Amino acid sequence: MLQTMVAPDVLTPTTLVHPCTSQAVVEARALRKFYGDVPVVDGVDLRVRPGECFGLLGPNGAGKTTTLRMLLGATPISGGELKVLGHTVSGQAREMRARIGVVPQQDNLDPDFTVIENLRVYASYFGLGGADIERRIAELLAFTALEGKAQAPINTLSGGMKRRLTLARALINDPDLLILDEPTTGLDPQARQLLWQRLRTLLSQGKTLILTTHYMEEAERLCDRVAVMDQGRILSEGSPAQLIRQHIEPHVVEVYGPEVEHWYQESGQRLADRVEHAGETVFCYSRDAHALLDDLSARPDLRYVHRPGNMEDVFLKLTGRDLRD
């Protein structure tokens, strides 16, 4: 009876593959959010397709988390249109949230419960319970490598385990859309790799992922498409490869060393198409790196790294190198 009252069709079979719909998972047009007079989100257009991993990158205060909160119906939109999973967000937030899973930036697990109790209680918020959910919980614990930890109290879990549990919890209602706010911040490299693996598995099962991140590597590896956001607006959008091709020269040479400032004045400026100076490092961007490399090989006092352009270069070019508090 509780299930009928709370969520009539949330119980789904435990097979995780869903049919693809041609309808966009998220459609936002001219989305705006004002806090007082300040436009925290200032005319954002977004279209997230089913089954893709969409990343939202931006410095602190760019409006990423506010955009996510609007997607969830956690905060009302100030302007524009927003549809998530076919539902207009403000009117049908409850039905929409029944099909979404959320991994928040800060874990908000119940410290008074064990791992399995956390999952059972969270399931009850969706009106889910009984033998079906017990089976699903067992699957989710296996999926997130927490099988041995079902009875463990939350305070005995490491940061990585807590994040995996939060992911398991976010999947308890078998959502079509998973929203993750900085999912691997604070995790060690092994924990991060495991999480990425699991997220890729979810993508292969047809789920749609939207995530925000500061880790350019994460954006490059996981995301099909990425939007770089700053001051409430989207500066550029596309696949990581497209963005890199579009904004960054093919060759990047980072130069370090005590005399780098001098070298920059003398040769760096002249030999590269574009140069950026950040602290003790000079970033040289060029279509052809031969001249640079020849020059640098004659300078044993300077260290350098020659690499292809990456998302961090895109990010820093679009949003600048100034500190954002």
Next chain:
Amino acid sequence: MNPGLPTISLRWLPVWRRNFLVWRKLFGPAMLGNFVEPMLYLLALGYGLGSFIGPMQGLSYSAFLASGLVCSSAMNTATFEALYSAYTRMSPQQTWPGMLATPLAVDDIVLGELLWAGTKSLFSVAPIVAVAAGLGLVHDLNALWVLPIALFAGSCFAALALVVTSYAKSYDFFLYYFTLIITPMFLASGVFFPLDAMPLALQHAAQVLPLTHAVELVRPLMTGQPLPNPLPHLAVLLLYGLAGFYLSCVLLRRRLMA
């Protein structure tokens, strides 16, 4: 700001149940606090002070006090739960924001929390009534009506306390509520002495207080005195409860869904 009336459904049940499951795990220390304190008052003041005091409204002081303490215990337990425990779930623990990412809404959380606080009042009052009965301070089985009244009154007090919680930026804020509202009510609503011991102006003022009306319901039921018309007293408590429920929904929607 969303000033709409609260939407009522059965979605408060998972919220209530979550709190119940935590309580069941940890209930030792909390039970002690909710139960031992009124018992100490009853024994120390009822018998200690009472040995100097003659009949009060035809009752021994212990019998008079026991029924008052039942009401104040319901009020204190529910208030504490809807202030400190609710704030913990709202802010440091982020339990409520976690719930809001699911099909639950703020209104469901508020209703679940106030009914849970009322349930805790019931759990704290039951042993007091049992011990009072054991000490011969209870008149007859009509005293069992006190239990649903504790659940009801506790929920109303909790609804008021949630309004305070919606404003709180830290636990310290609650001291204002205790010092300015709860403690004066505790002392001037007929718990420790009859209202007619106070000056007339204060007696009239006390009629506005919800605790006064809880006492007016509970004392007759526990002591066998006549209770010709319970409805006005229930109505006052209900009005406070409904006002608190509505206001806390509006304020918490604003705070949590900004």
